Amino acid sequence: MLLGYAVPIVLFLGLVIPVFSSASQIAESYRQTTISITAIEGVTAMNFSISRMVGDTRGYILSRDEDYLKAYQTDLQTFQEVAESVGNTIENPIQKERLKKNLGLQKKYDNYSAQMIELVKQGKQKEALDVFATKKEVLIMHEVDEINRSFNQKEHEILGAATSKAEETVRFLVSAVLVGAVLGITIALITAFFISSGIAKTIGGAVNVIATSSTEIATTVEQQERTALQQSSSVNQTTITMDELGASSQQSAQQAQAAAESAREALKIAEGGALAVEQNLESMTILKEKVGAIAQQIMRLNEQTNQIGNISSVVTDLANQTNMLALNAAVEAVRAGENGKGFNVIATEIRKLADISKKSAEKINNLVAEIKNALDST
Template sequence: MFANLKLRNRMLLGYAVPISLFVGLVIPIFSSASKVGESYRQTKISITTIEGVDRMGFYLAQMVGDTRGYILNRDEYFLKDYQKNLLKFQKLAESVGNKIENPSQKELLKTLIKLQKEYDDYYDKMIQLVKQGKQKEALELFSTKKGALILNEYYELNNYFGEKEQELLDAVTSNAEENIRFLVSAVLVGAVLGITIALITAFLISSGIAKTIGEAVNAIATSSTEIATTVEQQERTAIQQSAAVNQTTIAMDELGASSRTSAQQAQAGAESARQALKNTEGGTLAVEQNLESMTILKENVGAIAKQILRLSEQTNQIGNISTVVTDLANQTNMLAINASIEAVRAGENGKGFNVIATEIRKLADISKKSAEKISNLVADINNAIDSTVTVTNEGTKTVESGNKISLKTAAAFSEVAKAVNNVVLNNQQIYLTAQQQAVAIQQVVDVMNSLNLSAKETASGITQTKVGTQQLNDAAQSLNSIV
């Protein structure tokens, strides 16, 4: 039960036991001390009473001497001295009577006072006889020894009173001695029991405290060791994460540079596509003029041949532009693939970037398809030009056939214009997407820089935690050695 108590309750119980013992001893000790005090008071009263009664006997003896002196010398001095001694006797008798508590002693005191009054009456008779001149009769009355008898009876009663008072004093003294012996025994027993119980309680409390502290110290030491191991692992992990984040940041910087380069290339491709569109519009205008001049085709075969050559050159330029657009689409597609890979590495922070990269790939595929379509159209135009050359050689024989071919060429140029226009729009979209991609990459770079800083701070905090854990372990070991 004691082991299940809390430390505070153990200490309270440890103090409560000697305090309870002290309180238990205080009551009988206080009672005995009170009895000793009462015995001392009664002893003082008895001593005062004995002294007072003896003094009363002395005053009575003085009164007897004054009586004898007056009878023999008839000196007024003896009368006055008698009255003084009488007054002292009465005051002392009253004082002693107020102090006496024993009823039998009070009765004895009253008897003593009564004897004094008898002697006083005896004295008054002798004094009256002397004052009346009856000296002889006064001497005869004095010779009856009545005063001596009264005085002897007084002394005998006084001795008896003193013996009784001494018996009371002895009883009180014996009782006081018993109470004092009890006080000494109680103090000794209380001291021995108090010291014994205090030592036992202190041993139990200190053992429990030492055991509790020892268990707590062992638990702290074990926990601090485990924490130190975990913190060390986390420190290595944080350092690795910081290095990985740093590498990712470098890769994102390179990807941002590539994205900006792609945006510049997309802008250049858009400019080339717009130039191709202008050239296509010129070809369309030439075909229209060719249709208008078809009625005079025979006279202007040479001019038609020149126009066909010019058309062939422009078609070759369109083919070259289509090739550039195809290469640009392939490069954009590769850049989008690389961006997707870096977005996967970035994890949650790269999801938005992955979506942008996917859209870029789609636009690149569309541009590639448009360029392939342009290439096909250019091939068709070249075929048409070849046919036109053949037909032109026949000249006027195939005017109607040339007219149809010119219509077909005009339609082809219209398709080429549409395709080139789509290329321009796609390249513009690629340019805008590349710009957005560059902004997104910069945002990812900022996030990665923040992550890198956080990783470094985490590594620093883990190092401080490691130091604090080691200090905690050292403190636990020091406490364990003290306990």
């Protein structure tokens, strides 16, 4: 019977472990996805800032408007802040190296731009245009574009791997929950079947004991009837003997001897009757013991019925825990947004399976209640 309690508990623990592990893997995939998206957005913002810095430099060279210098400083500050944020976010060593090269190109362009701006401030606009004509900024921006392209490509690969891992984990989680639910229902039904079979065997044994006891009682009654008939026959023989003694005084000696023999025979018959009564009392004692055994079997049947109810309660608890896990998974899917829609549908299916398990357990509880009512009325 202890096995009936242990199986649902082991099954529940076996289901909780992969669910917890899968949830951790999904959380890690979500973290990697967040890092990749943040890195891609940051590099895009950096590229936009350095492009604006190029435009600000050109505008100042052509117009000598101080507003372009202010805009240049603003874009430079934005570039540096975003670069620092991306550097603190990314974890891949190759990506960190690319970010470092990007910062080096920004400093290289900043020196190139500062040279032209300083010439313009000194009134040497023609020299500044000559420096600009070297198209050094084009080469720098080309390198920046190549690094950013490689950076974004790598982050998309990381993002794709994290997404694939999350999808694989979700599929495994769904499979684990489905298998756990099916196994839970199957094991509950099998356990209930074996316990019910044991109960049926116990009842059958009790019925056989009752039938055997009834047969023994009938045999004892027949023996008592035969003994009574023998006693009646003995009394009749004694009466006939006494009549013969009164009718024939001449055969007194023979009659006396016959009377003595008849008396001895009557004594033996009386002793046989006493023995039959004693046997009847022993049979009644045996019958009482067997009736007590039947009562004990009924009590054991009641205990086994309670155990079925306890197992059904464990199955109900398992269904509730599965439903709660599915609900938590649905909440995580909602938090994941668009990427978690499929996971939300799967979580809904899991809750349906948990409800089916719970209804099956309730049916078993109703069956147990009917058996207990039948036992109480016995």
